[in-house]
Structures are given as C-alpha cells and as structure tokens.
C-alpha cells in the first residue's frame with residue numbers, strides 16, 4: 668500500500684480530530700510526519716501521540732512553517748486560521764505539498780485565490796476544500812454550470828459564539844437578531860474565523876460577491892445551523908446542516924483525505 672507523508676499545520680481542536688482518525692487506523696494510507704502550530708507545545712503534543720502509538724515512523728514537531736516544509740509532506744492539513752492559510756498556501760504549494768483546508772475564508776480574497784490557483788497549477792499541486800460544517804458542493808457546482816441561479820446562505824448561531832465579534836451586545840442573549848446581511852466577502856471580513864462555510868458555499872456556486880448571506884443570533888441556541896438554498900429555473904436545492912459543535916468539520920478533513928486515495932471517489 669502506498670503511503671503519503673502528511674503534516675498538520677494548526678494543532679487545535681479540528682487538527683486533533685485528524686490525529687484521532689489516524690490512531691483509529693481510519694487513514695491507513697497516510698503517515699503523519701510533521702506538525703506545526705503557533706504554540707509549539709501543541710505541535711509537540713501531537714507528535715508525542717504518534718510516538719506513543721508506536722506506528723513505526725516518527726513525527727517531527729516544528730517551530731516554524733519552513734521547518735515543516737523541509738519535511739516535504741505530500742499533504743498538509745491546514746487547520747489553523749484563515750490568516751494561517753494565507754501564510755502557508757503559496758510556500759507549501761511551491762514546495763510540492765498539496766493542501767487540505769478548512770480555513771476557506773482566506774479564499775474570499777480574489778487576489779489570493781488567483782495566486783493560489785496559479786501556484787498550484789504551476790507546481791502540479793492541489794488545494795482541497797473540505798466540506799467542513801456544510802456539504803453539497805457537488806450540487807452547488809453542478810447547478811452553477813447548468814444555469815443562472817440564486818444562492819442564499821442562512822446561519823443560526825448562539826449569541827455566545829458571537830461574543831468576541833463586533834456585533835455582540837448583551838441584548839443578544841434574549842433577543843433574536845439578524846447580525847449580518849450581505850455577501851460572503853463582507854461576512855468573513857466581519858467574522859474572520861466563524862463563517863468559512865459561507866465562503867466555501869460561495870466558491871462552489873455563484874462566487875463570494877454574489878451569494879446572499881444572512882447570519883442570525885438566536886438566544887439559547889446550541890451549535891450552528893447552516894442552510895444553503897439554490898434556486899434556478901429547473902432546480903430548487905436545499906442543504907441544511909445542524910451541528911451541535913464543530914467536530915463535523917474535523918471529520919470532513921478525514922473524509923477528504925480518504926477520498927483522495929480511494930479508488931471509488933465521491
């Protein structure tokens with residue numbers, strides 16, 4: 668069986684899910700050879716998990732991104748932040764590494780998107796956008812090719828998840844409110860780490876400047892509900908995903924990694 672050298676950049680909650688999957692032998696085609704995170708200790712903890720599991724190879728925790736790239740990983744799981752993806756994408760692609768990312772919000776920047784596309788193309792590498800806390804990119808892409816469509820993205824969130832954002836005030840604890848209405852570029856600018864999904868749905872369909880995004884704070888709400896609706900002359904598609912927490916996003920990276928090496932591809 669061919670094994671692929673894997674690295675993780677951003678060793679937080681979702682990166683750890685990929686490690687959990689490796690240790691459960693759900694990613695038998697990959698060896699985690701390196702980790703990197705802003706806080707070195709977190710990269711070290713994951714590398715230590717691999718050491719303790721005695722998988723027959725070593726995982727090197729890295730202090731810098733360039734140290735990670737020197738390990739020449741074939742795939743880098745990027746689970747840091749949209750800023751992290753901006754720092755990592757071009758050097759990683761030039762280094763011959765493919766990327767699986769959840770920090771899709773970074774790609775709302777059209778100039779960055781173009782540079783990523785060009786660099787990946789020139790270096791024969793690819794960027795895989797994991798489905799994260801949503802799904803249905805296939806339907807969205809298909810309809811976008813087929814005919815003109817209108818795509819709306821409506822999210823319900825708990826007020827607590829908006830606490831460290833500019834829209835938060837205590838009244839949100841008792842009052843339902845639409846806290847953002849606009850396109851995906853405006854949404855990710857206001858909530859830089861909370862609405863990667865809106866950018867992902869937009870990139871899969873009508874583009875970040877054309878999708879209609881509505882973000883709603885609902886008192887007492889637990890988790891997130893993302894509802895994407897595509898309407899065109901022939902199609903009415905609804906993708907509605909409720910998730911109690913963000914675990915689904917981590918597992919979507921695992922699913923993407925499995926799909927990459929599977930002879931039967933979804």
Ligand SMILES: NC(=O)C1=CN([C@@H]2O[C@H](COP(=O)(O)OP(=O)(O)OC[C@H]3O[C@@H](n4cnc5c(N)ncnc54)[C@H](OP(=O)(O)O)[C@@H]3O)[C@@H](O)[C@H]2O)C=CC1
Pocket residue numbers: 676677678679680681682703704705706709745746747748749750751752754769770771797798799800801859860861863864867913916
């Ligand atoms: N597409 C989707 O559906 C979803 C996407 N996301 C995105 O996934 C990513 C990971 O989320 P999650 O695991 O919950 O986040 P966490 O905060 O738990 O983990 C992120 C880790 O990455 C590190 N980090 C952050 N920025 C950088 C950087 N520039 N360079 C290196 N390391 C960095 C953090 O370091 P430190 O510990 O020092 O802060 C932290 O350890 C985020 O971008 C988030 O926005 C999240 C949920 C759903």
Ligand SMILES: O=C([O-])CC(=O)C(=O)O
Pocket residue numbers: 799800860861862863864865891912913916
């Ligand atoms: O879990 C979610 O609601 C999605 C999320 O944080 C994101 O898209 O960044």
